[in-house]
Amino acid sequence: xKRRTLLHAxxxxxxxxxxxxxxxxxxxxxxxxxxxxxxxxxxxxILGRVLAQKLGDQLGQSVVVENRPxxxxxxxxxxxxxxxxDGYTIQMATVSTHSIGxxxxxxxxxxxxxxxxxxxxxxxxxxxxxxxxxxxxNNLKELIAYAKAHPGKLNFSSSGNGTIVHMTGEMxxxxxxxFIVHIPYKGTALAIPDLIAGQISLMxxxxxxxxxxxxxxxVKTLAVTQLKRSTLLPEVPSMxxxxxxxxxSNTYFGVFAPAGTPAPIVQRLNAEINKALxxxxxxxxxxxxxxxPVGGTPEQFARVIERETAKYAAxxxxxxxxxx
Amino acid sequence: MDAFNTLMAxxxxxxxxxxxxQNLVYCFVGCLLGxxxxxxxxxxxxxTIAMLLPATYALPPIAALIMLAxxxxxxxxxxxxTAILVNLPGESxxxxxxxxxYQMARKGRAGAALSVAALGSFxxxxxxxxxxxxxxAPLAELAFKFGPAEYFxxxxxxxxxxxxxxxxxxxxxxxxxxxxxxxxLVGTDVNTGxxxxxxxxxxxxxxxxxxxxxxxxxGFAEIITxxxxxxxxxTFTNKVEGLILSWKDFKEAAPAILRxxxxxxxxxxxPGGGALLAAFASYTxxxxxxxxxQPPFGQGNIRGVAGPESANNAGAQTSFIPLLTLGIxxxxxxxxxxxxxxxxxxxxxxxxxxxxxxxxxxxxASMWIGNLMLVILNLPLIGMWVQxxxxxxxxxYPAILMFxxxxxxxxxxxxxxxxxxxxxxxxxxxxxxxxxxxAPLLLGFILxxxxxxxxxxxxxxxxxxxTVFLTRPLSLxxxxxxxxxxxIISLPAISKKREETFVEE
Numbered sequence: 001x002k003r004r005t006l007l008h009a010x011x012x013x014x015x016x017x018x019x020x021x022x023x024x025x026x027x028x029x030x031x032x033x034x035x036x037x038x039x040x041x042x043x044x045x046i047l048g049r050v051l052a053q054k055l056g057d058q059l060g061q062s063v064v065v066e067n068r069p070x071x072x073x074x075x076x077x078x079x080x081x082x083x084x085x086d087g088y089t090i091q092m093a094t095v096s097t098h099s100i101g102x103x104x105x106x107x108x109x110x111x112x113x114x115x116x117x118x119x120x121x122x123x124x125x126x127x128x129x130x131x132x133x134x135x136x137x138n139n140l141k142e143l144i145a146y147a148k149a150h151p152g153k154l155n156f157s158s159s160g161n162g163t164i165v166h167m168t169g170e171m172x173x174x175x176x177x178x179f180i181v182h183i184p185y186k187g188t189a190l191a192i193p194d195l196i197a198g199q200i201s202l203m204x205x206x207x208x209x210x211x212x213x214x215x216x217x218x219v220k221t222l223a224v225t226q227l228k229r230s231t232l233l234p235e236v237p238s239m240x241x242x243x244x245x246x247x248x249s250n251t252y253f254g255v256f257a258p259a260g261t262p263a264p265i266v267q268r269l270n271a272e273i274n275k276a277l278x279x280x281x282x283x284x285x286x287x288x289x290x291x292x293p294v295g296g297t298p299e300q301f302a303r304v305i306e307r308e309t310a311k312y313a314a315x316x317x318x319x320x321x322x323x324x
Numbered sequence: 325m326d327a328f329n330t331l332m333a334x335x336x337x338x339x340x341x342x343x344x345x346q347n348l349v350y351c352f353v354g355c356l357l358g359x360x361x362x363x364x365x366x367x368x369x370x371x372t373i374a375m376l377l378p379a380t381y382a383l384p385p386i387a388a389l390i391m392l393a394x395x396x397x398x399x400x401x402x403x404x405x406t407a408i409l410v411n412l413p414g415e416s417x418x419x420x421x422x423x424x425x426y427q428m429a430r431k432g433r434a435g436a437a438l439s440v441a442a443l444g445s446f447x448x449x450x451x452x453x454x455x456x457x458x459x460x461a462p463l464a465e466l467a468f469k470f471g472p473a474e475y476f477x478x479x480x481x482x483x484x485x486x487x488x489x490x491x492x493x494x495x496x497x498x499x500x501x502x503x504x505x506x507x508x509l510v511g512t513d514v515n516t517g518x519x520x521x522x523x524x525x526x527x528x529x530x531x532x533x534x535x536x537x538x539x540x541x542x543g544f545a546e547i548i549t550x551x552x553x554x555x556x557x558x559t560f561t562n563k564v565e566g567l568i569l570s571w572k573d574f575k576e577a578a579p580a581i582l583r584x585x586x587x588x589x590x591x592x593x594x595p596g597g598g599a600l601l602a603a604f605a606s607y608t609x610x611x612x613x614x615x616x617x618q619p620p621f622g623q624g625n626i627r628g629v630a631g632p633e634s635a636n637n638a639g640a641q642t643s644f645i646p647l648l649t650l651g652i653x654x655x656x657x658x659x660x661x662x663x664x665x666x667x668x669x670x671x672x673x674x675x676x677x678x679x680x681x682x683x684x685x686x687x688x689a690s691m692w693i694g695n696l697m698l699v700i701l702n703l704p705l706i707g708m709w710v711q712x713x714x715x716x717x718x719x720x721y722p723a724i725l726m727f728x729x730x731x732x733x734x735x736x737x738x739x740x741x742x743x744x745x746x747x748x749x750x751x752x753x754x755x756x757x758x759x760x761x762x763a764p765l766l767l768g769f770i771l772x773x774x775x776x777x778x779x780x781x782x783x784x785x786x787x788x789x790x791t792v793f794l795t796r797p798l799s800l801x802x803x804x805x806x807x808x809x810x811x812i813i814s815l816p817a818i819s820k821k822r823e824e825t826f827v828e829e
Binding site: 039040042066067068069070071072074075078104109152155160161162181183184185186187190192193194196197199212321322 | 381382467468469470471472512513514515516517526527529530651667669671673674675679736737738777781784785787
């Protein structure tokens with residue numbers, strides 16, 4: 001570990017000394033590699049590819065997408081962490097790779113604070129609380145009352161252990177003092193039929209994947225987990241207004257560079273991505289994936305990461321979730 | 325009438341999806357590539373799909389699945405071509421085609437054999453598609469009543485079915501399934517998030533890639549053992565002519581095609597069944613029907629080609645039913661399709677039909693189109709495929725292996741996967757030498773984790789009460805069926821008969 005820190009320090013120093021050109025207008029002088037730590041086709045990949053194209057047009061250099069999936073995003077993230085900090089490797093990341101994952105697994109092969117330079121908080125995608133049509137509740141308060149009256153009788157499903165869907169459910173249990181049994185699935189596609197059939201009582205599904213079922217009315221939709229209502233589902237209240245003050249659980253999507261990437265380069269990327277975020281077609285793509293644009297400075301993003309990591313670390317500790 | 329209207333509406337949606345220029349091109353490319361690889365001796369549909377799977381990653385999901393269906397039919401047809409012309413089965417179900425097909429070729433009637441195989445496949449394909457379209461919707465409705473307990477029992481039934489219906493040694497089939505189940509355990513446990521058997525290798529925490537297993541035990545192993553076969557075979561690659569069937573041939577073949585289609589459609593739906601069983605059953609029936617066939621079976625009777633070829637294609641078609649409606653693969657080829665769909669972020673199961681009807685019906689329509697393409701495009705191209713058989717293996721096979729490696733690498737951009745594939749290639753050779761079929765292994769490998777997941781989920785939902793499998797009626801029925809299968813197979817009279825069926829010729 002120590003050796004890597006040294007290496008990074010050396011790398012940063014080298015970058016500062018040897019790359020005066022990198023400070024100036026000559027960046028980018030060659031194509032930029034964008035690592036996506038998930039397989040093609042998912043939300044991170046789709047957003048990453050749209051961003052890569054926009055960024056490439058704006059910078060006048062192509063941004064080449066490289067999918068490096070595996071180990072819940074840890075393989076690709078580790079690659080970024082170890083890449084030379086010259087601004088030619090950047091990464092798409094999410095709350096799972098940079099907040100939940102490291103908090104959950106002490107063996108995560110990178111340290112977010114030490115190994116990464118946050119570039120921008122790209123977007124947020126919220127979760128939505130859906131319940132089985134057979135459950136006799138119609139709003140959040142009734143659900144909480146029902147769960148309290150039937151401890152250990154209800155089930156909530158998730159898209160897997162340690163996913164944001166799982167974390168949100170555990171957070172809900174913590175904040176309401178209820179006991180609901182966690183039933184993990186591999187992805188949410190198979191959990192929905194069981195929820196419709198009544199085997200599963202509730203679930204905090206990702207908005208994009210729940211949307212068709214919400215619209216078809218086959219499930220009861222109680223609330224969204226962001227503080228304000230979602231523009232994609234304006235008729236559904238937020239958890240906050242439905243009775244759980246301050247309850248918030250979103251997936252953040254962000255861009256990272258390896259730690260030690262020269263600040264001017266990070267600033268340049270941040271500015272260009274902020275610009276890309278303003279375009280209508282990018283916003284459309286975000287909406288299609290249930291996400292809302294955020295933007296802002298690298299410092300703001302760093303604070304979000306810190307806040308989210310602390311939040312989920314507390315949930316993991318309280319709920320006693322351990323990988324081994 | 326209402327049901328008929330829905331069916332028509334669904335089918336027209338399907339054809340509207342499949343009949344875009346782009347999708348037609350992918351369907352065609354799939355058929356072409358499938359035939360190209362499938363025609364190579366010793367390489368069946370499973371190996372072909374495993375090898376070509378990576379080629380479909382970059383495509384949109386609908387196009388990718390359409391292309392895969394094309395590859396499947398192409399490979400199956402390519403397998404029959406090799407069976408008829410070279411007397412080398414590309415897959416187990418063309419063993420049956422070989423019996424009379426090769427004899428026909430020896431008598432100078434290779435063209436007629438190839439035509440009747442294509443025609444039979446096409447007619448069976450049309451019929452199979454209709455059945456699939458008609459039964460998919462009601463079955464998917466039923467599937468929504470399936471909870472974890474029912475899924476678990478269904479998979480038990482499926483795996484036992486696969487053992488019972490497997491060709492060759494029973495013990496070996498069970499052994500291979502269990503090995504597949506064990507390999508499926510590698511990776512992160514869904515319930516606790518603990519990495520199992522990963523030995524601290526991050527790549528293994530996602531489990532062993534099914535592409536690596538499939539391409540290793542089928543692709544690599546079969547190619548390498550093919551090089552090992554030194555015996556010269558009499559081939560009829562220069563004498564393919566007379567593709568037009570005579571009226572007499574047609575009159576003889578037509579009823580066999582219809583019978584084969586019926587048997588195939590029925591058997592294809594069974595778990596563990598599919599093309600192979602259908603082909604065998606059809607051949608047995610053709611042999612029993614009508615005294616004094618001229619020429620006798622085994623010496624180039626056209627019905628011996630027409631029946632089994634139709635049956636295996638119909639079976640291939642209807643075996644999509646359990647996959648598309650329940651998300652459960654009934655055989656190894658469908659297990660591969662599960663993997664392919666998952667890669668494109670589609671979780672096979674009843675929800676596909678409702679959440680993604682264009683994809684679902686588009687794929688069904690493309691199956692029919694794929695069959696049509698085989699007849700109108702591939703038949704005239706037979707000469708070209710035959711040329712391929714003349715390329716020396718020492719050039720052909722290393723080239724294929726190289727493309728396989730590129731394909732495996734491209735899945736995750738990770739060289740670790742290539743190493744794993746090579747490892748499974750070596751294992752596959754060992755299996756082949758020991759006479760162990762790899763298909764049950766792949767089925768166990770895909771079904772194992774699904775089974776475990778559903779077992780533990782059912783137990784979690786019942787708060788640890790195992791009687792849940794017996795108190796839910798659907799689950800109980802399936803477990804009883806599984807039990808009945810075990811009882812039947814272990815009756816001495818039956819097990820003896822079973823050996824005879826598969827030893828035939």
